[in-house]
Amino acid sequence: MSGEFNITLADSGACFPCKQDQNVLAAMEKLGRRGIPVGCRGGGCGICRVQVVAGAGYRTQKMSRAQVSEADLAAGICLACKLIPEGDLTLRVLGLFRRDCD
Amino acid sequence: MSFTGVLRPGHCAIRVMEMGPALTHYIERLGMLKTGEDAEGRVYLKGWDEHDAFSIVLREADSPGLDYLGFKVLSNQDLDRLELALREHGCAVERIPAGELKGCGHRVRFQIPTGHTLELYAEKDYVGTLTGNQNPHPWPEGLKGMKVCxxxxxxxxxxxxxxxxxxxxxxxxxxxxxxxxxxxxxxxxxxxxxxxxxxxxxxxxxxxxxxxxxxxxxxxxxxxxxxxxxxxxxxxxxxxxxxxxxxxxxxxxxxxxxxxxxxxxxxxxxxxxxxxxxxxxxxxxxxxxxxxxxxxxxxxxxxxxxx
CATH class of the missing domain: 3.10.180.10 (2,3-Dihydroxybiphenyl 1,2-Dioxygenase, domain 1)
Structure with missing residues (x-):
């Protein structure tokens, strides 16, 4: 398995690599890239909410139930700070602070 | 006596999603001292320069945030007086019995208009500090991380x-x-x-x-x-x-x-x-x-x- 996957943001077409076992938000931040708004980075505040719209698999770590419901999870909605890709992913950014999403 | 009524923020009950990483954070990184835990799995912490048994209570839950914030008052007379004043003000007030938080006397719990739960209490176990109160050194050795007071x-x-x-x-x-x-x-x-x-x-x-x-x-x-x-x-x-x-x-x-x-x-x-x-x-x-x-x-x- 490749150690790195491509994360594409559907709205802007922006693309950045994410290592396996790295969360998507941390991958974006470490490269100095933008597109997904950054909040607490701990799965608590809901600022980095995204929806996986296409991709080859992912897993999530524990997130606040107040921010991501079971129904959200079933719809591919999660927090980018707790999203670990297992293949290339395309994401739609749902988070707050949309003006950060340039 | 010039210092009466409400004395200080005395405890902050915080929800965390996983206790293990939370304990690493608050104990190893902030440098708080673990002073107890209870049958419900709540963990009690204090800073090295705090004399009462705890100031932070961590509880594992499915979402983070604040459960409640407690203020210590000087005496049980103050507690009774303020409880009455809160009721007369129209606050929803509830009495939490002594011992519900380990080492804490009875608490007067009330809701404030911002939607937060606050508490007042007069008594909490006095455990002192590692330096003691008899000819103390200015700080104790062996503190971890940020060494919060x-x-x-x-x-x-x-x-x-x-x-x-x-x-x-x-x-x-x-x-x-x-x-x-x-x-x-x-x-x-x-x-x-x-x-x-x-x-x-x-x-x-x-x-x-x-x-x-x-x-x-x-x-x-x-x-x-x-x-x-x-x-x-x-x-x-x-x-x-x-x-x-x-x-x-x-x-x-x-x-x-x-x-x-x-x-x-x-x-x-x-x-x-x-x-x-x-x-x-x-x-x-x-x-x-x-x-x-x-x-x-x-x-x-x-x-x-x-x-």
């Missing part, structure tokens, strides 16, 4: 700030030390003290009730704030902003997040409050430097990210 205050977000201010000043006997006011004279930020500190609790007007902006811990010096920042990078703790200076309260500060996304602050240095002072007023057009004196601009993440 104590839990200091919370900033809370919620609606109905004006009613909350009325409650804190006219029922609980706090002073308004600083406020943020819009051009049409609406107060959108309020800082209250029950002591000589610049703030013991603060509020920002916010649509969603009951939110925690941060829980704050005291350090002694600016060098210790820098040291705390170094530890955050060593251990990959998410930093929100800092080290920097607040206009409001003049605190020297850094903000960061616990592993569940609850914001923490470590800070040093404010000013001495006396109750005969006039409050400080900040105009919203100067809010940038009021909050972060060096950046001098609004920081959307700092203003908007809460648990």
């Amino acid at each position: 104590r839990f200091d205050h919370c900033l809370l977000y919620g609606p109905n700030l004006a009613d909350t201010a009325d409650l804190f000043v006219n029922v609980l006997g706090f002073s308004l030390s600083e406020r943020v006011v819009t051009p049409d004279a609406q107060m959108i930020g309020a800082f209250f003290t029950c002591s000589n500190k610049a703030h013991d609790i603060a509020f920002i007007e916010h649509a969603e009730p009951g939110k925690l902006h941060h829980a704050s811990f005291l350090l002694n010096t600016w060098e210790e704030v820098l040291n705390a920042a170094d530890l955050m990078s060593m251990h990959d703790i998410p930093i929100d902003i800092g080290p920097t200076r607040h206009g409001i309260t003049r605190g020297r500060t850094i903000y960061f997040f616990d592993p569940s996304g609850n914001r923490n602050e470590v800070f040093c240095g404010d000013y001495t409050w006396y109750p005969d002072r006039e409050p400080i007023t900040w105009e919203t057009e100067q809010l940038g430097r009021a909050i972060f004196y060096h950046d001098r601009k609004l920081n959307e993440n700092f203003l908007g990210v809460v648990t």
Whole structure:
């Protein structure tokens, strides 16, 4: 398995690599890239909410139930700070602070 | 006796999503001391310079945030008097029996208009500090991480700030030390003290009730704030902003997040409050430097990210 996957943001077409076992938000931040708004980075505040719209698999770590419901999870909605890709992913950014999403 | 009624923020009950990483954060990184746990799995912590049995209570839950914030009052007479005053003010008041929190006397729990749960209590087990009270050394050896002295205050977000201010000043006997006011004279930020500190609790007007902006811990010096920042990078703790200076309260500060996304602050240095002072007023057009004196601009993440 490749150690790195491509994360594409559907709205802007922006693309950045994410290592396996790295969360998507941390991958974006470490490269100095933008597109997904950054909040607490701990799965608590809901600022980095995204929806996986296409991709080859992912897993999530524990997130606040107040921010991501079971129904959200079933719809591919999660927090980018707790999203670990297992293949290339395309994401739609749902988070707050949309003006950060340039 | 010049120091009566409500003494200080005495405990802050915080929800965390996973206890293991939370304990690493609050014990190994902040340097709090574990003083107990209970049958419900709650863990009790205190700063090295705190004399009562605990100031932080961690509870594992499926969402982070604040369960409640407790203030210690000087005596049981004060507790009875304030309980009556709260009931007469129209607050929903509930008595929590002694021992529900291990080592804490009975608590008077009430809801405030911002949607937060607050408590008053008069008694908590006195455990002292590692330096003792007999010819003490200035600090104990062997402390970990940032070596926070104590839990200091919370900033809370919620609606109905004006009613909350009325409650804190006219029922609980706090002073308004600083406020943020819009051009049409609406107060959108309020800082209250029950002591000589610049703030013991603060509020920002916010649509969603009951939110925690941060829980704050005291350090002694600016060098210790820098040291705390170094530890955050060593251990990959998410930093929100800092080290920097607040206009409001003049605190020297850094903000960061616990592993569940609850914001923490470590800070040093404010000013001495006396109750005969006039409050400080900040105009919203100067809010940038009021909050972060060096950046001098609004920081959307700092203003908007809460648990």
